[in-house]
Amino acid sequence: MRVVTAVIAIAAGVLVLAGYFLQGIFPALASVQALLLNWAILLTGMAALAGIFNLIFVHTDKIRLREKGSIYSAVLVIGLVSTLLFGMILGTENEAMKIVLNGVIVPAEASLLGILTISLLYAAIRLLRRRTDATSILFLLTAAFLILGSATLPFGNIPILGTVARWVSQVWALGGARGILIGVALGTLTTGLRVLFGADRPYGGN
């Protein structure tokens, strides 16, 4: 069975990849690629449903076993099931559903974004306690310098600071970021090839 899944996965991967580069020579590859990608999209939809059921199973288990924090699990399950039911009955364009979205989900995520500001500030303060080395000091100094260089200060901008800050962010930081992105791209390429060769099989099997 493991061999069959590997053969199917590798064949699908090779066909989709070939579809990108060789459809000029073999036009049939384009339609095969589109077909496989459409199947993938359909499976993603089903996977979302499986993910939701997974979430429900995990949290109902917690409620059943009366684990620590199971009250939150109860709130989650009730919220999830009621939203799902009402969404299916009323439709996503219904006013009541829009109120749920705009009055609960959006503000909850926005408040998490607000907490994030404090979390980041706290992390920056704790960085030197956690790791006192030259890199950490340089990281904090650069961050402080760029904030001072780009923020509007009450007594007006400090001369030259803005220009130097722009130079640091657009030359040094951008150069470094591109270097990191090239490294990530190369890592992604080799990881993809390992999966394509069947050396890594995240789809059932050793």
Next chain:
Amino acid sequence: MIELVVIGTSAFLLFVITLWKRRSPANLREIPALTFLYRTLGLSMEDGTRLHISLGHGGLLNARGGSALAGLALLRHIAERTSVSDKPSVASSGDSTLGLLTQDTLQAGYQAAGVEELYVPTTGRVAGLSPFSYAAGAMYISQNEDVSANIMIGYFGSEAALLAEASDRENITVIGASDDLTGQAILFASTQDALIGEELFATGAYLGAGASHLASLTVQDILRWLVIVAILGGVAVKFLTFFGIV
């Protein structure tokens, strides 16, 4: 056509070097975060606590698939090593397709360790389907399930700070890696040890996942040198053209 040549050359190099690496011992530079990760695995087994592997919310149908697959490769190794632990590892993801593969990978790890009967499907979880809902769900796991280390590896944006900070408050060791620049900067500031850039893809090789992982590192190094030569060559040509030498 250049892309096809790059992919073809990389595939050929990966194949040849994998065969070569099976015979020659690995010689890897030390990455403190990965040394720490290796030690953390052993410690969690000894003190009977749980590891939480957060795989982020990178989907497999977009450009973030690479980091998700690298996370799964690490998970496979961790699942095999910690399957007989008193408290088996928990893995969370923020994408439905990644969630399915998370469960499959965990099961494969248990199978490889010969203890498939110990596998509990709910140890692989979809914690939420948007970045912040995922962070909220993953924070809940870290805070409530006797976790001693949170290994964040995959695609994380700014929400990584919430997860790292929640773990920090519970005195949970955090090791972080993301392929997103914002996520990397945040993890660098908020974790004890962060993996930078392509180090994310080196975890398998450092944890002994096999010759193909070691070969991947060598191929990356070769390609990186080719990119450096191409950039420097481009600079030289531009320089010479500017001064009218060529």
